[in-house]
Amino acid sequence: xxxxxxxxxxxxxxxxxxxxxxxxxxxxxxxxxxxxxxxxxxxxxxxxxxxxxxxxxxxxxxxxxxxxxxxxxxxxxxxxxxxxxxxxxxxxxxxxxxxxxxxxxxxxxxxxxxxxxxxxxxxxxxxxxxxxxxxxxxxxxxxxxxxxxxx
Numbered sequence: 001x002x003x004x005x006x007x008x009x010x011x012x013x014x015x016x017x018x019x020x021x022x023x024x025x026x027x028x029x030x031x032x033x034x035x036x037x038x039x040x041x042x043x044x045x046x047x048x049x050x051x052x053x054x055x056x057x058x059x060x061x062x063x064x065x066x067x068x069x070x071x072x073x074x075x076x077x078x079x080x081x082x083x084x085x086x087x088x089x090x091x092x093x094x095x096x097x098x099x100x101x102x103x104x105x106x107x108x109x110x111x112x113x114x115x116x117x118x119x120x121x122x123x124x125x126x127x128x129x130x131x132x133x134x135x136x137x138x139x140x141x142x143x144x145x146x147x148x149x150x151x
Contacts, residue, residue, distance in 0.1 A: 024086055031085025035092050039065055062093060069094035073101045099123040 042064050046057035072078035078098050082089045089095055103122045107115040121128065145151040 027084060028086045028088030031081065031088030032092060033088070035065070035089065035094055039092075065092070065094050066097040069097035070101050073098045074105060096124060096127065099127070 039061050042061045043057045046052045046060055047054065069078060100120060103119045104116045107119040109115060142151065
């Protein structure tokens with residue numbers, strides 16, 4: 001069966017969902033902004049209430065945001081936030097925690113080793129791998145630049 005190019009393009013246009021770019025960007029901005037505002041409120045609260053310095057409060061804030069993301073993922077709330085806010089919920093550290101926990105929850109029925117152990121880094125694994133690889137490459141480039149007197 002031969003399909004002409006115009007028919008195929010019409011078919012693709014018809015079944016491809018429309019993506020309202022400005023609406024998606026606004027939602028991502030709002031979602032990321034709310035997550036960052038919560039994080040800043042936690043830092044300010046830790047500094048004010050417990051007298052922690054900026055760096056210690058930021059470290060505790062990171063742990064709090066990761067824990068919150070894990071709990072929201074476990075209660076199936078974070079996926080709804082992601083569906084609404086898109087990249088605004090996926091880019092911060094909360095999104096990374098979600099990407100590690102979600103496969104672990106999904107595949108826990110397959111057991112500790114073959115389920116959770118094998119599948120936990122399905123989504124986050126490439127991020128970790130290429131993050132480490134690019135950090136190493138940039139570190140080598142920086143070292144070489146210093147040795148050659150460029151930096």
